[in-house]
Amino acid sequence: EKQPCMATQPQKPLIIKTGVQFATKVRLLVKLPEVDYQLRVKTTFDKDLPPGRVSRQFHIVTHNTKVMDIEDYSSGCLSVTFRHLQLKEKKSSNSSTKGNEGLLFVTEELHSLGFEARFTVQGLSVDLETCSLPLVVISNVCQLPGGWASVMWYNLLTDEPRNLAFFCSPPRACWRQLSEVLNWQFSSFSDQGLKKEQLLMLGEKLLGQRAPSSDSLVSWSRFSRENIPGKPFTFWMWLDSILDLIKKHLLTVWNENYIMGFVSKEVERLLLKDRESGTFLLRFSESHLGGITFTWVERSNSEVKLNSVEPYTKNRLSALPFADIIRHYKVISEGVVPENPLKFLYPDIPKDEAFGRLYNSEPSKVYPYISFSWMPISEMRSSPSSTPLSCPSPEPSMTPGEFDMLSDHMCFDLDTVVHLTPHERH
Amino acid sequence: EKQPCMATQPQKPLIIKTGVQFATKVRLLVKLPEVDYQLRVKTTFDKDLPPGRVSRQFHIVTHNTKVMDIEDYSSGCLSVTFRHLQLKEKKSSNSSTKGNEGLLFVTEELHSLGFEARFTVQGLSVDLETCSLPLVVISNVCQLPGGWASVMWYNLLTDEPRNLAFFCSPPRACWRQLSEVLNWQFSSFSDQGLKKEQLLMLGEKLLGQRAPSSDSLVSWSRFSRENIPGKPFTFWMWLDSILDLIKKHLLTVWNENYIMGFVSKEVERLLLKDRESGTFLLRFSESHLGGITFTWVERSNSEVKLNSVEPYTKNRLSALPFADIIRHYKVISEGVVPENPLKFLYPDIPKDEAFGRLYNSEPSKVYPYISFSWMPISEMRSSPSSTPLSCPSPEPSMTPGEFDMLSDHMCFDLDTVVHLTPHERH
DNA sequence: ACAGTTTCCCGTAAATGC
C-alpha cells in the first residue's frame, strides 16, 4: 500500500540538462515515532510513466539513495537533499517505444522525479512515495529558452501538480495572464518591468492584431512553436534573446528605463517625427535575435528622416558597452563633418544628462603604451538617393578643409580621457 | 614469454586530455600464417609502470579491446585502430603512492599506452606486447602549452622511445637545436618561420645575454618552468600565446612577413629612429600574453619620438581584424587633426601597398539599417611633457654606441622568404 | 594562504538521427 506522505518542493531547476548536476529535496510530512533505524529514500526517474508517453528515456547515473536526516530538531521533521544528481539518456535502439515521436519537441516532453521509501513499524511495512512537479530534460543550453517557455506555460495554465500530457493539447492563455507573466520576466531580475505600451507592442506582435484585449487568447503554438511570419524564430525565442541581452549587457541602461525597447517602427515614426533633430530612442531589433538599435530623427529643411543603426548584438557590446557607444557614436558622411547624431533621448533628455552616470570613464593605464579604444562609427553617403549600403572605404580622402571641420567636432575632452575597459566575458 | 612484435606509431595526440576522445593505431610487424581465429588486442594505460613513478593514475573508461583487421591485402598486414578511447583519473585517496608529488608538474609526468595480444598456433601461446611513445596527460586545455613544451623538449633531446623519467633530470638544449625547433613552431602552420634576427631576440630573452652562440645551453627550467624575470609567465607560455594569436588572428599578416614581431625595444628604437615620420613596425608584447602592438616614429623638429599602442589581444582582434585596425587607426590629440600616424611599414613600404590586399572591404549590408563599424582610436595629449598618459616613450635609454652596434646587426630583409621543414604540431 | 590542478558547464560547432 502506497501513501503520499512525502513532499517535494519544486526545486530549481525545473529544467534539467543531461550530464549536468542538479539537486532536489524531499521532506517527510508525517511525524514518525522515534525510530532507531535509518529511513532510506530512493530517487527514480520517470518510474511509473505509462509506456509510449515519452520519446526519450533517462536514468540517474549518480548515487540515487540517501538516508533522511532530522532537518529541524524542534519538530523532528525529516528531510533529505540529493545533490550531484545527474541524468543520462537511455539509448533504446527500439524506436517503437517512442510514443511522442514527431509530435512534441523535446522541450514539451514532461518528466518527473520520483522518491520512494519504506519504513517498518512493528512488522508493518509502509511504502511512502511522492514525485516532483513536471520537468523538462534538455541536452544543450541552446534548448533552455524552449524549456522555459514550457515551464511558463504550464505554470500559467494549470494547477495540476503532475499533468505530464499537458503539451499534448496545451490550452490557450488569455492576454491578461500572459502579459503579466511576460512582465515578470523582466521585473524579476531588474528594476523595470514592462510598461503598458511595451506590452501592447508585444501583444500585437503575438496576436497579429491591432489592439489585443485582455481576453484575447494566445495559443501555445503562436507563443513558442511557430515562427513569427517572415522570421526564422518564434516569439519566445525572440523575447528570450532580448532578456539575455539585457541581463548580460544592458542592465544599467534598462534599469534606468532608458530603453523603450518594444516599439513598432510605425509608433517609432509617430513618436520621433515631430521631435527635434537628434532625438533618439532605443529599441530591440525585430528582425535579428538579441539585437538593440537606436533610431534618431534628422530634419533638414522640411524633410524628416529616421535612421537606425545596424543592431548591436552581444558580440559587439562586449567590445564596448552600450552607453559608451551612444556617447561616442559618429556618423561620417561624404563632405560632412563627422558628428554624433544622438542628442536627446526621447522625448527630450539631453544625452549626457541621461547616460552620463553610465559612461565608463576610467582609462586603463597600460604604461608605457598609448591607451586605445573603439570609436563606434557609421558611414553614410550624403546623398540618400545613392546606394546606401555600398559603403565606401571607411576612410575617404578628405580635403584640408574637411579635416579642420573634423577637428572641431572630434575634439575630445582630454582631461577626462575616455577609456573603455574590455568587457568581461560571461 | 613476451615478444615485441607489434609496433605503435606515435599517433597524434601525444597529449591526452582526460574526458576527451583520442585514437591510436597498432600494427603487427610479423606476418602471421593464415589464421582462422581473431587476434584481439587490449589497450592498457601505464600498466607496467614502477610504483611511485607517477603522481596520478588513469584508466581507460571506454572499450579497450578490439580485433585486428587486415590493413593491406597484398601484404596481409594486420592492424587495429582504437577510436573513442577516453581517460579518467583514478582517485586514490592513498597519497603515499604518489611518487612525484611536488617535484614535477603534471605536464612533466610521462605516461604510456600499452598494447597486448596473445595468439596461439598449434598449442603454442605467444604474447605480443608494445607501447606508445611517452604521453602527457592533462585535464584542461589551459595545460596544453605546458604539455607541448614537454613533448618538444623530449623529442629534441632524446632518441629513447620510452624514457618516462626524462623530466626528473631534463638535459639542456643547445641554442642551435632549440632555435630550429622554435622556428618549426611557426613554419609548420604558416608561410613564415623565424628570421635570424627574430631568433636572436628570442635567444637573448631566453639566455639573458647579449648574443647567444650556437652552443649556448638553455635549461628546461629556463624554457618552461621558471618565469621570465619580472613577468608572471614562462618563456614558453609567452611564445605559445603568440603562436596562438597568429593562428587565430594574424595569419594573413604573418604570412606576408609584415610582422617583425620579435624585436626588443632597444632594436626597435635603432630601426625606427632614423626613419621617416610615420614609419612603423609590428611587434609582440613582451609584457602581456598574446598581444601585438605597433610602434611608429614621430619626428617633430629635431626630436624623435616613438609611440606604441596598448597591445591588441585576441578579444580586441575579434572586434576588428588587425589589418583593418592598421588601416583606420587614428590618433586624436588636442588641437590636432585626427590622423592615422601609420604611414610606412618599416623600412619604407607605403601602408596601403603592404596591407591593401588584407583589408576587409566588404561592409555588412543589413538593410534597412545603417551599417556600423569600429574605428580604432587613441587619444593623446598634445604636449609630450605632461603626464605619463600622454605618450611616454616605452624604451629605456641606450648609449649611442650601443645603438650603432645593434643597428648594423639588425637590418631585416623583407624580400627573403625563409622556408623550413614543416613540423606537425597537432 | 596559496598555487597547481581538476571540475564544472556554457556556448559554439559538428555529428547524428529521423
Next chain:
DNA sequence: TGCATTTACGGGAAACTG
C-alpha cells in the same frame, strides 16, 4: 534532404587539495 537533437570539447571560472 532538412531539421531537431545530441555530442564534442574549447575556454573561463570555480572548486578542490595538498
